[in-house]
Amino acid sequence: MTKFQMIFYMISALFNVLLHVEVLLSYPEDFWTNLIAGLLWTLKYFFLIAIISFKTEEFFTTLKNTQVVTLMRDAKFDCTGKRMLYKNVLRAGNAAYIARGSGAFGLNATLPLSFLSCIATYVVVLLQLKF
Structure with missing residues (x-):
């Protein structure tokens, strides 16, 4: 999933959950x-977000481990092809880190908890407005 698809999914999930809470309060x-x-x-919504965030975290961890293993194994050899491989691996890892670190939120293992805390905050607001 791209970053914009994930942002759209998170916003739609939040609004759908809050809509269900509003329906629950409006029709007793x-x-x-x-x-x-x-x-x-x-x-x-929670389980889908958890699966996406855990798989994304696993991918980034595997990518970082691949970078470390590749650099440690062949750091002694000086070959043009291997140097290009190192540069490509590092570039891909840095691009993935930048994509994860920028934007509205990070796609890491804490995303489901952030989603639940956001839901809890706005459910409390809806309850305060209702009563």
Whole structure:
């Protein structure tokens, strides 16, 4: 996923969860049905975000480990082809690090917790506005 697709998915997930909370608060006669539907959708979004963020973190860790192993193994040899390989590996690693570090949020293992804290904050705001 690109960075913009992930930002769009996070925003749509947040608004969908908050929409389910608003429906739950607006229609108390169908409380249990709305609660179960809202919890299922929230769990779906949370698990998808967790899978994406953990796989992205695993990819970046593997990329960094590959850089270290490659540089340590062949650091003694001076060959034009290997030098180009080193430069390409380092360039790819730095580009991945920059893509992860810039933008609205980082795609790392803490993303699901950040998502849940954002949901909790805005659910409290909705509850304060309702009562």
